[in-house]
Amino acid sequence: xxxxxxxxxxxxxxxxxxxxxxxxxxxxxxxxxxxxxxxxxxxxxxxxxxxxxxxxxxxxxxxxxxxxxxxxxxxxxxxxxxxxxxxxxxxxxxxxxxxxxxxxxxxxxxxxxxxxxxxxxxxxxxxxxxxxxxxxxxxxxxxxxxxxxxxxxxxxxxxxxxxxxxxxxxxxxxxxxxxxxxxxxxxxxxxxxxxxxxxxxxxxxxxxxxxxxxxxxxxxxxxxxxxxxxxxxxxxxxxxxxxxxxxxxxxxxxxx
Amino acid sequence: xxxxxxxxxxxxxxxxxxxxxxxxxxxxxxxxxxxxxxxxxxxxxxxxxxxxxxxxxxxxxxxxxxxxxxxxxxxxxxxxxxxxxxxxxxxxxxxxxxxxxxxxxxxxxxxxxxxxxxxxxxxxxxxxxxxxxxxxxxxxxxxxxxxxxxxxxxxxxxxxxxxxxxxxxxxxxxxxxxxxxxxxxxxxxxxxxxxxxxxxxxxxxxxxxxxxxxxxxxxxxxxxxxxxxxxxxxxxxxxxxxxxxxxxxxxxxxxxxxxxxxxxxxxxxxxxxxxxxxxxxxxxxxxxxxxxxxxxxxxxxxxxxxxxxxxxxxxxxxxxxxxxxxxxxxxxxxxxxxxxxxxxxxx
Numbered sequence: 224x225x226x227x228x229x230x231x232x233x234x235x236x237x238x239x240x241x242x243x244x245x246x247x248x249x250x251x252x253x254x255x256x257x258x259x260x261x262x263x264x265x266x267x268x269x270x271x272x273x274x275x276x277x278x279x280x281x282x283x284x285x286x287x288x289x290x291x292x293x294x295x296x297x298x299x300x301x302x303x304x305x306x307x308x309x310x311x312x313x314x315x316x317x318x319x320x321x322x323x324x325x326x327x328x329x330x331x332x333x334x335x336x337x338x339x340x341x342x343x344x345x346x347x348x349x350x351x352x353x354x355x356x357x358x359x360x361x362x363x364x365x366x367x368x369x370x371x372x373x374x375x376x377x378x379x380x381x382x383x384x385x386x387x388x389x390x391x392x393x394x395x396x397x398x399x400x401x402x403x404x405x406x407x408x409x410x411x412x413x414x415x416x417x418x419x420x421x422x423x424x425x426x427x428x429x430x431x432x433x434x435x436x437x438x439x440x441x442x443x444x445x446x447x448x449x450x451x452x453x454x455x456x457x458x459x460x461x462x463x464x465x466x467x468x469x470x471x472x473x474x475x476x477x478x479x
Numbered sequence: 480x481x482x483x484x485x486x487x488x489x490x491x492x493x494x495x496x497x498x499x500x501x502x503x504x505x506x507x508x509x510x511x512x513x514x515x516x517x518x519x520x521x522x523x524x525x526x527x528x529x530x531x532x533x534x535x536x537x538x539x540x541x542x543x544x545x546x547x548x549x550x551x552x553x554x555x556x557x558x559x560x561x562x563x564x565x566x567x568x569x570x571x572x573x574x575x576x577x578x579x580x581x582x583x584x585x586x587x588x589x590x591x592x593x594x595x596x597x598x599x600x601x602x603x604x605x606x607x608x609x610x611x612x613x614x615x616x617x618x619x620x621x622x623x624x625x626x627x628x629x630x631x632x633x634x635x636x637x638x639x640x641x642x643x644x645x646x647x648x649x650x651x652x653x654x655x656x657x658x659x660x661x662x663x664x665x666x667x668x669x670x671x672x673x674x675x676x677x678x679x680x681x682x683x684x685x686x687x688x689x690x691x692x693x694x695x696x697x698x699x700x701x702x703x704x705x706x707x708x709x710x711x712x713x714x715x716x717x718x719x720x721x722x723x724x725x726x727x728x729x730x731x732x733x734x735x736x737x738x739x740x741x742x743x744x745x746x747x748x749x750x751x752x753x754x755x756x757x758x759x760x761x762x763x764x765x766x767x768x769x770x771x772x773x774x775x776x777x778x779x780x781x782x783x784x785x786x787x788x789x790x791x792x793x794x795x796x797x798x799x800x801x802x803x804x805x806x807x808x809x810x811x812x813x814x815x816x817x818x819x820x821x822x823x824x825x826x
């Protein structure tokens with residue numbers, strides 16, 4: 224019998240700890256598909272910091288490094304600078320990338336580190352049980368904004384792709400979502416492009432993925448998808464924020 | 480050669496392939512030397528955005544099996560403590576240099592030894608230790624950087640050179656030893672791409688099941704037991720017949736040695752115990768040095784952070800006195816001699 228659909232080799236066949244309806248599974252899968260399709264599993268090193276995806280080292284078949292909260296881009300810098308011929312990606316949540324790890328994120332981008340950052344934006348801290356994230360929307364109820372996020376008290380959300388696209392070292396920044404089949408297909412295309420950029424030595428590439436967290440949003444998986452579409456996409460518009468075709472360094476330069 | 484530069488040159492010769500750092504006085508020359516030399520040596524120099532990023536870059540490079548190093552001074556080392564804990568918890572080799580200055584807080588920029596507790600007891604959260612070497616000359620800076628890289632690889636753990644601003648700024652002649660940077664096979668654990676020829680490697684310090692975390696720590700402590708047995712080093716100077724045993728490490732030991740010599744000239748039987756490894760603390764060696772002594776005197780550039788280790792090591796069998804200057808003040812041989820006489824009068 225012909226096999227028409229199977230698990231990507233880069234994804235290990237084990238149950239994950241993710242909640243029902245969580246979109247981490249989709250992002251893991253399309254990332255693993257890209258690694259398979261490019262044939263780079265043996266040359267890829269993933270860095271997963273603290274957050275829901277901290278145990279992703281048990282799910283991806285490539286070499287994996289766990290990092291402290293927010294520090295993945297620094298760890299990835301250490302890996303890539305000493306192993307310029309390898310593919311290095313980080314897989315980070317919103318609290319990790321845009322709060323505690325803001326300095327690491329901004330400076331790895333501004334240095335044009337030739338790495339891929341997969342950024343899961345679900346507007347909440349999932350692992351610790353649903354606290355306000357830097358990307359939590361105004362008015363959104365979380366454990367630490369029980370009356371809804373008030374900009375007066377808790378400030379405004381960080382728009383990561385918009386911010387990083389201002390930096391010269393950022394080669395590519397795209398925001399995608401995983402709420403529908405066309406969007407998932409596009410998300411995979413963006414991840415592929417980010418890895419191709421790394422192959423070509425173009426500089427820092429980030430793919431921000433709008434994702435859901437039904438458990439901590441207190442919604443069913445379907446309601447969660449609807450919230451992503453109705454509330455998140457209008458606030459965080461999808462699209463390519465930066466794409467420097469020729470790369471961020473002069474031809475003779477490069478960070479390697 | 481200047482102490483800070485000797486540290487850097489020795490590291491490069493020891494096969495250090497990357498240096499990640501952040502500017503801070505008084506270790507500045509080390510990073511500047513690395514910036515000049517590392518590229519020529521085929522390695523990586525990178526000025527990080529923070530001490531925290533620097534230590535995590537070390538973690539990343541070390542994860543792939545590369546010899547990696549960072550250096551800083553006291554306030555910067557505090558910032559690195561998170562990363563050091565992760566490095567220890569992930570069983571990674573790395574070398575960290577602390578050219579100490581006065582604290583707490585921003586403190587001062589003059590020499591100090593007030594990070595003894597931090598280095599030997601608690602450089603980060605959790606149950607772990609790091610190897611701590613305390614050089615007392617520029618030559619020892621070289622020798623112990625080489626040894627730190629070797630032992631870090633051998634035991635897969637972080638190793639620290641605990642120097643101070645005095646040693647960092649001091650100029651002395653040095654010679655560089657023969658070095659074999661590839662003495663240890665890291666292919667069994669390094670996360671440098673599996674090339675489709677082995678299972679994937681995971682560098683990790685997370686164990687959600689208490690039993691598993693406990694087991695990993697107990698295993699690490701078995702390694703520490705071996706280290707305590709085999710890796711202690713100390714200098715014993717005129718200790719055989721001494722009535723009063725002075726205890727000092729690093730630059731302070733040089734001041735103390737001079738006071739011991741003067742005391743001897745004046746007929747006082749003084750001796751010096753100088754630990755070269757602060758963790759593990761040289762327990763056997765201090766007991767040997769103190770066997771005929773009637774009292775001990777710890778001299779430090781701190782408020783007496785080594786005193787407890789001395790008391791524990793000799794099981795409080797003899798009185799342990801303390802004299803120290805802190806905040807960047809360096810004790811003088813005359814001051815130390817006065818203390819020797821004061822205690823000598825009571826023996």
